[in-house]
Amino acid sequence: MIDLRQLRDDPERVRASQRARGADPGLVEAVLAADERRRASLQEFEKARAGQKARSREVSKAKGEEKQQLIAATRELAQRVKSLEAAADSAVEELGALARKLDNVVEDGAPAGGEDDYVVLREVGTRRDFDAEGFTPRDHLELGELLGAIDTERGAKVSGARFYYLTGAGARLELALLMCAVDTAVAHGFTPVITPTLVKPEVMAGTGFLGEHSDEIYRLEADDLYLVGTSEVALAGYHSGEIVDLSAGPLRYAGWSACYRREAGSYGKDTRGIIRVHQFHKVEMFSWCRVEEAHDEHLRLLGFEEEMLAKAGLPYRVIDVAAGDLGSSAARKYDCEAWVPTQGRFREVTSTSNCTTYQARRLDVRERDPHTPDGGNRHVATLNGTLATTRWIVAILENHQQQDGSVRVPEALRPYLGGIAVLPPVT
């Protein structure tokens, strides 16, 4: 939900945002008109209601015959109030339905356009030249099988396509990576959190995932609960309905959770290995901060992601995602993509979004406004960013492989693997 006051004050800004996203700018007019209707309808109801309350007070004072007459005379007014209230309710409802269609207002500087219109901000690290090294790199699944680390066949046998087992070195590598991510987050002041992975509909809706991406999400019919695709959902819900204190700076959490995705629209894409799977693990950063601080906080989250990529020793690039490819909650999004040698291209391994007040508005998370004297409340900004996921294993295996099929462990991860420097083939 965007700020309706901002929409009224500066509709052109929202129209421009809609255009940048490739969405309908005409929606702005529709929302403004609905807002007019809501206020008119509300005023009418409130005026009638005030009259009714005045009459009701007279009734309470009157006696006998006079009282009976007053009651009879007020009956009609009560009916009128009831229907005006219903009208006002539906006007509010209609406004809400329209306003919820508006995606977050895109931050200035974000590239316009769709999925392919991203801008590459920088490329970091050196890609290995396997020709010069004299061997053909194996892909992550082949390596995973050599190391006894990844078993997709049994995953499919037990749970179906896009499921897998991480075994032995694979399981340890995942735990090491995620622990390293948690420690990195803690070092930067984040509170580690293990979150629920089943959430209520209002929380899922509050984070903006029930819009166009709703078919990506698993739902448990019998209990009316959703499986989260990221701990962002549970972390966003954590402070819902609360007034938080940001006077000492942002509230930062690092969520650790399993993540579930239906991958409904991706038949035939990335079917080999564990690049695109229904279930994986992730450490996710989540910040609550003042709107004024959101831009800087966003760049900080991006910095922490790059720090993790450096620890994993991965060559990567940073892209500024185009407006049309942002989720409905995001005003700006940066992805880090790691180089995957056998694919000859970069694949997304992190994503950080500045959601400004969009999520906080839906989830009703506010702070005491530091700018008004008697402390009105205002909505806060939310941001999220990936620190590590199961997919990183793909990049780590491929980028650090050696000719004999063994894989070098990045130095920063070794302490988490009992000091092991190389993962040897087991077959």
Place this chain on the structure above:
RNA sequence: GGAGGUGUCGCCUAGUCCGGUCUAUGGCGCCCGCCUGCUAAGCGGGUUUCGGGCUCAACCCCGAUCGCGGGUUCAAAUCCCGCCGCCUCCGCCA
């Protein structure tokens, strides 16, 4: 899953039996002022939240708001129905 209890403004609390100045009481905390003078105590005032009047601030007025949603009624914190959270006990299962 079953039984009982419970949910009132930031926190605690009165009010609910028996519907009507409840326009929700008091305390704590917080804010402003006074007195005192230097970490105290006292005095006076203010303080639910959201929306609207209304374009910023102040003031004022109006509406909603007593866990949530319905209903009855001229009138609901109060009566009725449904749901949810929490507590206690029982059952079942890790």
